[in-house]
Amino acid sequence: MADTEIRLAAWEADLALIRQVREAVFIHEQNVDPDIEWDQEEETAQHFLIVQGKEPLATARITTSGKIGRMAVVKKARGCGLGLQLLTFICNYAREHGFSSVYLHAQSHAEGFYRKAGFRSEGEPFIEADIPHIKMVRLLD
Template identity: 70%
Template structure:
């Protein structure tokens, strides 16, 4: 079965989105559930990577152009799916007139985001008890 990436709706797809984020952020990375879910959920545009009925990845973009909550389940990592998902979100943003997007990358993933055209913009900081760096990607 082929993995598809699509725009998702928080109200319709929340169970699938939560399933991925709970596995990756809450269980694996020990992020406090109280800070995982925020006031951006309903207004952000979410995305899902699905293999049939199985959710494999998710991410979102807010109205300010911030990409976040990028997560791929452990079994799908290393397959290129995260890169495809990120490109899908960037294409979505470009198609809606954004001239750039930004994100808070976990520092261990900085290389991944650099390969996707993001560059660091600022100093390292702590978010959810995890080191992060702000990164920006400008569209030509």
Template identity: 55%
Template sequence: MSLFVRLADWQTDRDAIRGIRQKVFVEEQQVPADLEWDELEESAQHFLIYQSNKAIGTGRLTGGGKIGRMAILKDARGNGAGLELLNRICKFARVSGQKNVYLNAQVHAVPFYQKAGFAVTGEEFMEADIPHVRMDLTLNDQEPSENADDWNR
């Protein structure tokens, strides 16, 4: 089973992105739809992860290095897709010049993000009636062979 992460565009990939987030956040986690979709959709850099040519997950990177809206379809969890997606988003952020990234993690997912090197840096708070904490990661220096333009090939 091979996993593939690619850059996604809100305009052209909206149906895939919305479909995944609708299933994971709105239906599974009961996040109100009006909280799921925001004004950052069009300006964010979105990502899609595929398994066997099927989009199984998504995430986004917004201004200031904030990673968000990480979602993997329920039947695709447990195969490393979430970690692969997160690593690729961090790599993109790094080659794009970000020195740090952060996210608001659901408390139950803290061990997952810690495995990727993130550290809890804030107090617990509620978002969409789900407990969250802020987590930060300092990115390693860019490898000389990497370039943000490589993502567009």
């Protein structure tokens, strides 16, 4: 999409933008319980945003343990490659900050997307937030 910017986000300063994307995708579309959407990792994680002008299109975070999570792209911006751009940006950030690998809990329907981005499945599928997931890991070179 034209005129988009991928950037680091600050939890407090960008909370409204992060919340806008995550509530639309996780709470409204996927019916995730709002009580489990927000957790103790929020303030210590590094958050990321893709914005077009002042409109947030995508967000994600990486925790201090190297877990990528809460990755969401608003419906109207899907299928344009923003998810892969965001994931690449996060992996580059992790590499620059000394991580040798990153991991995530992929929703099962998105496993193919993460495979294309260099992630490999690890372990057995499990349920998280009433949605089937699989742990995936990517080594950073």
